[in-house]
Amino acid sequence: MDVKVKELIAIGASVTANCKPCIEYHVAKAKENGATDEEVIEAIEIGKMVRKGSASQMDKFIETIR
Numbered sequence: 001m002d003v004k005v006k007e008l009i010a011i012g013a014s015v016t017a018n019c020k021p022c023i024e025y026h027v028a029k030a031k032e033n034g035a036t037d038e039e040v041i042e043a044i045e046i047g048k049m050v051r052k053g054s055a056s057q058m059d060k061f062i063e064t065i066r
Helices: 002-017 020-032 037-064
Strands: none
Touching: 002 020, 002 037, 020 037
């Protein structure tokens, strides 16, 4: 796996972790390694989907312990 792909994955992971400094760092590194704006946006959108799914599952779990 090349550095660009690793950085795009790190962008998605950073979104799911809600880590603003991480996103800033990994977006810069991804672009330094040839990522396009479109690729960065796609990585962000994937991270948002994962984060949304995770939050939804946590909300459902929380409802079971009330």
